[in-house]
Amino acid sequence: MQKLSKPATTKNPPEQFTGDVWVDPIATPQDAGQRMVVARVRFAPGARTAWHSHARGQTLHVTSGVALVQSRGGAVVQVRPGETVYCPPGEEHWHGATPDDFMEHLAMLENADDPATTTTWLEHVTDAEYSAR
Structure with a gap:
């Protein structure tokens, strides 16, 4: 067993996010056989990710606020505290906070081979995509 030190909170880069988003890593691979990544992610009102996809999919568990999540071509879905959504491998999607409230979720995924x-x-x-609820 190894007790891990707490990594510093980081602010996500504007190339990948609109608005203010902070990440607190919870679990990252500690050896070559481990793939699990878990982070607590906090979004300021109106903040959101860019469109993106994950090689092995992603699970989001909302802990506070209301998340907005959309798959490319689909409807925007509201995800409330205690609810979980899964985005399958390769599915283009985005997620973020509502315009008026902060939102926090746990983001869970597995690293790809690379x-x-x-x-x-x-x-x-875009603002139009974000507003189309």
């Missing part, structure tokens, strides 16, 4: 290909970042979600 960790650099775990997440594929795409274009920003």
Whole structure:
């Protein structure tokens, strides 16, 4: 067993997010056989990810606020505290906070064989896409 030190909170880069988003890593691979990544992610009102996909999918569990989640071509879904949503491998999607409230979720995924290909970042979600609820 190994007790891990708490990594610092980081603010996500504007190339991948609109608005203010903070990440607190919870679990990251500690050896070559481990793939699990878990982070607590906090979104300011109106903040959201860019469109993206994950090689092995992603599970989001909302802990506070209301998340907005959309798969490319689908409807925007509201996810409330205690609810969980799964985005399958390769599915282009975005997630973020409502315009008026902070939102926090746990983001859980597995690294790809090449960790650099775990997440594929795409274009920003437009204001029109974000507002189409």
